[in-house]
Amino acid sequence: MFRTNVPVTAAAFHDRSEELRRLEALIDQLEEGKTSWVALLGARKIGKTSLLLELQQRRHRDRTVFAVLDSFEDRPVSAAIFRRLALRVTDAFVSRSLGASLESLAGQPDAYRAALTEVDSLYRAPRDLRAWLLSLPDARIDRAFVEEALKLPQKLAEVHDARCVVAWDEFQEVAQLSGTRMGGDLLALARATWQKHDRVAYLVSGSERTMLRNLVTSKNSPFFQHFSLIELGPMGDSDSLALLRHNAPPHRTIPLALARRAVSLLGGHPFYLQLFGETITAHEPPYDAAVLKDVFSELLFSNTGRLSMYFAREHDQIVGRASTLGATLQALCTGPRRLSDVASEIGAPTGATVGYIERLGDAVTRRKDGRYELSDPVFALWLQWRKPGGTIVPMSVVGEEAELEVARVLAAMGFELVYQSRASRGAFDLIAIRAGQPLGIQVKRTSLPLRFKKAEWNRMVADAARLGWKFVIAAVTPSAPSSVVLLDPAAARVGRTVVVEDKAAIDNLLMWVD
Structure with a gap:
C-alpha cells in the first residue's frame, strides 16, 4: 500500500x-x-x-x-x-x-x-x-x-x-x-x-x-x-518504478508504461510518487492515459489537490508576504534564466535581484553556466499552472497535441481549461470555464467534415442537457500548419450518422457563448 x-x-x-x-x-x-x-x-x-x-x-x-x-x-x-x-x-x-x-x-x-x-x-x-x-x-x-x-x-x-x-x-x-x-x-x-x-x-x-x-x-x-x-536526493528510475509497481494493491496494479510516464513527470521524489500511487489506485482499473489525466488534475492541477496544497504551503513559507520574492519565483518557473532576464521580468536592478534569489534559499539552484532555475521541477510546473494563462499547462504535460492546441486557442480568449473527470463518465475531453460558466469541448484531430456515431453524439447531447452546459466541437486539422476550428453542434446534420461541416464554424466564440 x-x-x-x-x-x-x-x-x-x-x-x-x-x-x-x-x-x-x-x-x-x-x-x-x-x-x-x-x-x-x-x-x-x-x-x-x-x-x-x-x-x-x-x-x-x-x-x-x-x-x-x-x-x-x-x-x-x-x-x-x-x-x-x-x-x-x-x-x-x-x-x-x-x-x-x-x-x-x-x-x-x-x-x-x-x-x-x-x-x-x-x-x-x-x-x-x-x-x-x-x-x-x-x-x-x-x-x-x-x-x-x-x-x-x-x-x-x-x-x-x-x-x-x-x-x-x-x-x-x-x-x-x-x-x-x-x-x-x-x-x-x-x-x-x-x-x-x-x-x-x-x-x-x-x-x-x-x-x-x-x-x-x-x-x-x-x-x-x-x-x-x-x-x-531523488530516487533512481528503477527504484521509483518499483515503488509504484510493488506498493499497488494486487487488483490495482499500475501498468509499467503508465508508471514510467508518472516517473518522467514527477521524478524520483518518494513523497510525490506515494501521492500519485495513492491517488491513481483510488480509481477503478484499468489505468490508461485518460486516468493519468484525471490523477494529475486531482493531485497537482487543482486548488484542492493534495500536492497542490502542499506546494501552496511551501510557497507561503518561502515567500511569506514579499511580493518581490513571489515574482522572482514566477520568473524562474519556466526554466533556466539568466540573471538579467529575471531582473527584467520582475522590473528590478540586477543587484537587488541577486538579493531576492538568495532569499529564496534552497528553492533556487545556480547552474554551472551561471543561469538560475528552481530546484524542484514539479514545484516549477505547479507555479507555471498558477501563472496567468497557465491553464494550458495540464494539457502540455499529460494531454495530446490536439488538446494542447485547442487549450491555447481557448486560453487566449480568457477561458480556464480543465479535464473532465473520467470518473464522472463525462462525454467531453475538456471543460472550458469563463465567468463561472462551463463549456464542454469535444476535441477531434481530423479534417472536415467530422463524422460521429449516433451513440457518441447522443451521449454528448445528453451530458450537456443533464449538466446545463453548452458544448462545441473543436476540430484540429492534421495538415501543417494545423489550425483549430470551433464548430456549433446545432448546425450538425443528423441522420444515420452525425456530420459536422465547415459551415458550422463559429466566428466569435465569446458572442456565441453569451
Whole structure:
C-alpha cells in the first residue's frame, strides 16, 4: 500500500542502499568503540525520516540504542526541544524494560516519577543523575538544563554499558535558540559537550540544506570539520518504478508504461510518487492515459489537490508576504534564466535581484553556466499552472497535441481549461470555464467534415442537457500548419450518422457563448 502520512520502513522501504551502507558503517564503528558524526542533507519529504527509522529498525539492539527526534515536533521551535531530547534518550535506554514511555508520562509528573523509580538499571546511576531525571518533566529550561540534556546520552550509555545513536532532524533550527537568555551559543555548547562522548554517535539532518551545510562546513561554525556529509536526493528510475509497481494493491496494479510516464513527470521524489500511487489506485482499473489525466488534475492541477496544497504551503513559507520574492519565483518557473532576464521580468536592478534569489534559499539552484532555475521541477510546473494563462499547462504535460492546441486557442480568449473527470463518465475531453460558466469541448484531430456515431453524439447531447452546459466541437486539422476550428453542434446534420461541416464554424466564440 502507499503511505503518504507516515515514514516508510521495512518491506515498503525502497532504494537508499548506498546511504544505508554508509550509516550502518557508522554503527559498526560505534560498536567497535569509534564515534563519528554525520550530517544528512535533503529536501523536505525526500525520505530522511524514513531512512533514519529504517536504520533504527535494522540496528537497534540491547547494547546499541537509538534516539530519533525532530526540531519541528513542537511549533514554534523552542528550547523545549532539549526536554524532548532528554526524554527521548531516556526512553531509548529504559522504556523497553519498563514497558512504558516516560516521554508519554512527562505531562503527569507524579506518574512519570513513579514509573522512573521502577527502572532497576537506574539504581546503578549516580545520585545526581537520578535526581536530575526525576526533575526532568517540570524543570526550568536554562543553559544548565540544556548542558545536562546534551550530556545525557553519554551518561546513560555509561550506566548501561551500551552505545547510543542520536539522530536529530531539522537540527539547523537549534541555531535560532541561542541568545542571552540561554547564555550564548548553544551550538558551541553542543560541540564542546559532544566531542567528549565516546559512546555516542551523532547524526543530524535538515531540509534547509544550505543552512545545514554551512553549519557543518563553514570555518566560522563550531561544527567545522566535525561532520561527514551525505546528500539525499531523488530516487533512481528503477527504484521509483518499483515503488509504484510493488506498493499497488494486487487488483490495482499500475501498468509499467503508465508508471514510467508518472516517473518522467514527477521524478524520483518518494513523497510525490506515494501521492500519485495513492491517488491513481483510488480509481477503478484499468489505468490508461485518460486516468493519468484525471490523477494529475486531482493531485497537482487543482486548488484542492493534495500536492497542490502542499506546494501552496511551501510557497507561503518561502515567500511569506514579499511580493518581490513571489515574482522572482514566477520568473524562474519556466526554466533556466539568466540573471538579467529575471531582473527584467520582475522590473528590478540586477543587484537587488541577486538579493531576492538568495532569499529564496534552497528553492533556487545556480547552474554551472551561471543561469538560475528552481530546484524542484514539479514545484516549477505547479507555479507555471498558477501563472496567468497557465491553464494550458495540464494539457502540455499529460494531454495530446490536439488538446494542447485547442487549450491555447481557448486560453487566449480568457477561458480556464480543465479535464473532465473520467470518473464522472463525462462525454467531453475538456471543460472550458469563463465567468463561472462551463463549456464542454469535444476535441477531434481530423479534417472536415467530422463524422460521429449516433451513440457518441447522443451521449454528448445528453451530458450537456443533464449538466446545463453548452458544448462545441473543436476540430484540429492534421495538415501543417494545423489550425483549430470551433464548430456549433446545432448546425450538425443528423441522420444515420452525425456530420459536422465547415459551415458550422463559429466566428466569435465569446458572442456565441453569451
